Amino acid sequence: MENRKISPLSAACMFILFMLSGIQVMNLFEQSKHELWLSALVAAALSIPALLIYYRLVCMFPGEGLFSIFIKSLGRFFGTVFCVLYTVYAMGVAATSFRLLSEFIKIVSLPKTPEIIILLIFGYLFCRSVKSGASVFSRFCVCLLPLTLIIFLFITALSAGLYDGANLTPVRLYDLPGTLEAAVGITSLSFGEAVFLIGFLTLVSRKNGTPGTNKVSVRRIILWSTVISALFISGIMLSNLLVLGGETMNKLYFPYYAAVSLIDAGGFITHIEVIAVITFILTSTVKVGVCLYVAADGVGKIFCVKNPENLLFPVAFLIIILALRLFDNPPGMLSFTSFNKYTGVIFQLPLPLIALIAAEIKRRRHSK
Amino acid sequence: MEMGETVAVLIASGLMIYFELIPLYRKKEVKTAVIYTVFLAVFAVLAVMICSGVRLPTVSSLIETITGR
Numbered sequence: 001m002e003n004r005k006i007s008p009l010s011a012a013c014m015f016i017l018f019m020l021s022g023i024q025v026m027n028l029f030e031q032s033k034h035e036l037w038l039s040a041l042v043a044a045a046l047s048i049p050a051l052l053i054y055y056r057l058v059c060m061f062p063g064e065g066l067f068s069i070f071i072k073s074l075g076r077f078f079g080t081v082f083c084v085l086y087t088v089y090a091m092g093v094a095a096t097s098f099r100l101l102s103e104f105i106k107i108v109s110l111p112k113t114p115e116i117i118i119l120l121i122f123g124y125l126f127c128r129s130v131k132s133g134a135s136v137f138s139r140f141c142v143c144l145l146p147l148t149l150i151i152f153l154f155i156t157a158l159s160a161g162l163y164d165g166a167n168l169t170p171v172r173l174y175d176l177p178g179t180l181e182a183a184v185g186i187t188s189l190s191f192g193e194a195v196f197l198i199g200f201l202t203l204v205s206r207k208n209g210t211p212g213t214n215k216v217s218v219r220r221i222i223l224w225s226t227v228i229s230a231l232f233i234s235g236i237m238l239s240n241l242l243v244l245g246g247e248t249m250n251k252l253y254f255p256y257y258a259a260v261s262l263i264d265a266g267g268f269i270t271h272i273e274v275i276a277v278i279t280f281i282l283t284s285t286v287k288v289g290v291c292l293y294v295a296a297d298g299v300g301k302i303f304c305v306k307n308p309e310n311l312l313f314p315v316a317f318l319i320i321i322l323a324l325r326l327f328d329n330p331p332g333m334l335s336f337t338s339f340n341k342y343t344g345v346i347f348q349l350p351l352p353l354i355a356l357i358a359a360e361i362k363r364r365r366h367s368k
Numbered sequence: 369m370e371m372g373e374t375v376a377v378l379i380a381s382g383l384m385i386y387f388e389l390i391p392l393y394r395k396k397e398v399k400t401a402v403i404y405t406v407f408l409a410v411f412a413v414l415a416v417m418i419c420s421g422v423r424l425p426t427v428s429s430l431i432e433t434i435t436g437r
Binding site: 114116117120299303304305306307310311313314315317318320321322324325326327328332335336339 | 372373376377380384388392397399400403404407408410411414415418419424425426427428429431432435
């Protein structure tokens with residue numbers, strides 16, 4: 001696609017927003033909510049091997065997209081197989097984010113609006129946001145990130161009056177398996193899906209503007225974005241826990257929204273849950289936008305289309321259909337997300353590792 | 369309500385044909401246009417079916433069948 005150059009700051013903003021996008025729904029797949037804040041930190045640590053693989057791939061293929069990397073490292077046949085798999089995966093992730101967003105909006109504010117109408121409107125918005133290319137989209141993320149972080153900090157500060165220290169229980173040894181399971185879920189839903197950002201990170205330009213990937217910047221982007229996202233996710237989970245308590249969180253689909261709706265700053269600032277909706281929409285724009293871009297790029301690669309941005313709308317339409325048929329009702333959402341975390345791991349760790357090993361073998365053969 | 373949804377789907381498909389698909393055929397990008405047409409047709413047919421109340425299988429039900437849970 002056009003405009004193939006991204007500044008390190010833009011890439012970092014995109015990375016952080018991408019990681020934060022699932023924050024409203026991260027409690028969906030776990031039974032115990034008491035250690036979710038700790039699980040977010042463990043998840044960041046668990047994602048280190050995957051992130052190192054992505055970093056190495058980015059360094060080995062400067063300026064290449066995700067699918068070009070697969071074809072160059074694995075050859076035409078196996079590369080195309082990987083392209084098909086990752087295109088389907090990108091469509092699946094986009095569909096899941098789409099559906100969670102529409103489900104969220106339907107449950108909290110528009111219960112009588114048909115989901116397909118919500119999906120069509122957001123589908124159009126998401127397509128328009130990525131239509132102009134990776135560079136413009138990354139600059140859009142620079143505008144979004146400060147706004148999102150300010151909202152998160154503002155809400156956390158206002159929630160401070162509602163904190164109940166009794167809701168925070170000590171971390172117990174027998175809760176460790178549950179904490180680790182939640183960490184795997186958060187890794188799969190947030191940090192591991194950064195595999196889609198490989199194609200964007202290879203476009204990070206050098207400071208002096210010369211072509212080629214800025215390896216130092218990419219390393220810093222991955223490191224600091226992961227740390228910042230992990231701290232924010234953990235902080236928000238802790239804030240939710242302190243406001244609502246573990247038992248109440250277990251009964252809610254969207255505890256962040258519920259926690260925000262309780263805010264009452266002296267009767268002056270109340271009912272600001274709409275802000276929670278805005279942050280969810282903003283961060284989802286980035287995640288769905290990235291997945292849409294990757295899916296359209298994948299379809300373009302599979303069918304050898306020169307301008308894959310022309311396929312954004314039809315791919316978005318297919319994603320909308322997929323989103324509608326993911327699950328029937330909110331309880332189905334729980335079983336789907338709990339299964340989804342295990343399928344996601346396959347695309348986030350073993351498959352990129354195979355591509356990396358193949359690329360390393362090819363590179364050594366060439367150097368001989 | 370179902371009728372309204374179907375109309376919305378048809379309007380969206382019509383707008384895409386007018387603003388995106390016809391310009392693609394005019395620019396002679398035949399391969400892109402053919403893929404576009406197929407995807408749009410699949411979307412329109414499935415969306416109208418879903419809006420009309422046809423019960424298509426869900427991914428979660430397929431998962432439940434496979435995993436036996």
